[in-house]
Amino acid sequence: MSTADRTVVRGGLVVTAADEMHADVLIEGGRIAALAAHDSDTAAGWTAGTVIDATGKYVIPGGVDGHTHMQMPFGGTTASDTFETGTRAAAWGGTTTVVDFAIQGVGASLRAGLDAWHAKADAQCAIDYGFHMIVADVNDKTLAEMDTLVEEGVTSFKMFMAYPGVFYSDDGQILRAMQRASGNGGLVMMHAENGIAIDVLVQQALAAGKTDPRYHGEVRHALLEAEATHRAVQLARVAGSPLYVVHVSAEQAVAELAAARDLGLPVFGETCPQYLFLSTDNLAEPDFEGAKYVCSTPLRPREHQAALWRGLRTDDLQVVSTDHCPFCFSGQKELGRGDFSKIPNGMPGVEHRMDLLHQAVVDGHITRRRWIDIACAAPARMFGLYPRKGTIAPGADADVVVYDPHAEQTLSASTHHMNVDYSAYEGRRLTGRVETVLSRGVPVIEQQAYVGRAGHGQYTPRGICQYL
Numbered sequence: 001m002s003t004a005d006r007t008v009v010r011g012g013l014v015v016t017a018a019d020e021m022h023a024d025v026l027i028e029g030g031r032i033a034a035l036a037a038h039d040s041d042t043a044a045g046w047t048a049g050t051v052i053d054a055t056g057k058y059v060i061p062g063g064v065d066g067h068t069h070m071q072m073p074f075g076g077t078t079a080s081d082t083f084e085t086g087t088r089a090a091a092w093g094g095t096t097t098v099v100d101f102a103i104q105g106v107g108a109s110l111r112a113g114l115d116a117w118h119a120k121a122d123a124q125c126a127i128d129y130g131f132h133m134i135v136a137d138v139n140d141k142t143l144a145e146m147d148t149l150v151e152e153g154v155t156s157f158k159m160f161m162a163y164p165g166v167f168y169s170d171d172g173q174i175l176r177a178m179q180r181a182s183g184n185g186g187l188v189m190m191h192a193e194n195g196i197a198i199d200v201l202v203q204q205a206l207a208a209g210k211t212d213p214r215y216h217g218e219v220r221h222a223l224l225e226a227e228a229t230h231r232a233v234q235l236a237r238v239a240g241s242p243l244y245v246v247h248v249s250a251e252q253a254v255a256e257l258a259a260a261r262d263l264g265l266p267v268f269g270e271t272c273p274q275y276l277f278l279s280t281d282n283l284a285e286p287d288f289e290g291a292k293y294v295c296s297t298p299l300r301p302r303e304h305q306a307a308l309w310r311g312l313r314t315d316d317l318q319v320v321s322t323d324h325c326p327f328c329f330s331g332q333k334e335l336g337r338g339d340f341s342k343i344p345n346g347m348p349g350v351e352h353r354m355d356l357l358h359q360a361v362v363d364g365h366i367t368r369r370r371w372i373d374i375a376c377a378a379p380a381r382m383f384g385l386y387p388r389k390g391t392i393a394p395g396a397d398a399d400v401v402v403y404d405p406h407a408e409q410t411l412s413a414s415t416h417h418m419n420v421d422y423s424a425y426e427g428r429r430l431t432g433r434v435e436t437v438l439s440r441g442v443p444v445i446e447q448q449a450y451v452g453r454a455g456h457g458q459y460t461p462r463g464i465c466q467y468l
């Protein structure tokens with residue numbers, strides 16, 4: 001390896017989920033080659049074509065966002081970020097890997113769904129990406145295909161207890177898929193809301209003239225999230241499979257996960273920044289502005305946030321993903337004017353996860369190392385990408401972020417890079433900002449300028465969950 005092909009990141013505080021160390025980082029051939037103390041003879045002896053000065057900054061692993069929906073057809077429209085725009089925005093925010101959801105059409109094969117998602121993402125992404133598979137139609141053929149997908153590196157399968165008539169699976173179908181996963185190493189990811197009961201409440205609310213966005217939060221009752229979470233845990237126990245519950249928002253659902261984990265069950269949970277930082281107050285914003293915050297599970301009263309932070313500290317929740325699924329206010333969210341049930345469900349956020357969670361460090365909710373754990377290392381482990389992704393250690397991909405912990409920024413639709421016409425965090429001031437991002441050693445963001453390219457990002461097959 002010639003000196004010109006090497007990069008050294010000098011002078012920063014390297015923060016991983018396990019350690020904090022004042023170290024220089026040597027990068028060769030797209031991978032971390034070595035770490036050495038700043039003042040060591042070893043580091044002094046490193047010569048490199050590129051030297052990045054990280055003095056006074058953190059040097060952290062690139063974020064791993066385990067839950068995104070780029071250009072997803074949903075709710076009568078399509079999520080507004082393409083793989084190109086969405087992964088570029090992710091990079092701006094210090095995320096260097098996303099795991100997106102390929103979708104099985106009802107009556108179609110898993111393979112057809114996966115092929116379609118490969119076609120959308122191929123040669124478009126600024127950063128590396130993998131796929132989960134949404135299983136919408138459980139049958140003998142689908143179950144057999146799950147085995148093949150696990151072998152190919154699509155090792156997790158999302159199922160829905162919500163959205164009857166769209167992605168919904170009944171308990172028998174879920175049990176069958178879980179049984180299959182228990183045999184093939186797959187991880188079932190559950191959207192845990194009782195969709196049958198919710199649809200009754202939706203019809204009752206609309207019949208009573210309750211059409212505003214805030215009723216989205218009321219009908220998707222916290223107890224119906226907790227009930228579905230409990231049911232999913234019991235089904236997984238019967239099947240002998242692990243379970244990962246996505247986008248947990250209700251305190252009562254966290255309690256179900258904590259109880260399962262106290263029994264030693266392989267049950268895991270994810271929450272998202274919107275549940276940690278936003279609330280039903282946002283859903284109640286006037287003039288239909290609340291539609292910007294319609295997602296499922298829904299935002300909860302702010303009292304739920306303490307339980308989510310506690311769950312992240314106690315490891316009853318392991319991962320923070322974004323569930324990035326943006327729809328523009330104009331023309332997309334507006335589909336639900338006069339009927340909240342027609343507002344496309346989903347919120348933008350892929351760009352802001354690392355920064356919002358750093359703010360949580362500043363605010364004292366979590367430690368610096370826990371920040372890196374829940375945003376980088378744990379999702380990498382959960383989805384079979386560790387230690388290639390999610391850490392800074394010899395042999396890992398050189399997905400490295402230089403992070404300025406003192407920079408101030410204000411989030412706004414006028415400055416963000418996601419392809420969506422509003423910010424869910426408009427005007428929010430944050431301390432901390434991404435300065436430089438490397439993906440496999442290649443600069444994507446340099447001193448707050450985008451220098452990446454569509455097609456740099458590679459499809460990344462995954463191993464099985466590394467917590468089992």
Ligand code: URP
Binds near residue numbers: 295345
């Ligand atoms: O509202 C949401 N979460 N939209 C994306 C689809 C899903 O359920 O994750």
Ligand code: ZN
Binds near residue numbers: 246247296297
């Ligand atoms: Zn979901």
Ligand code: ZN
Binds near residue numbers: 067068
């Ligand atoms: Zn989602």
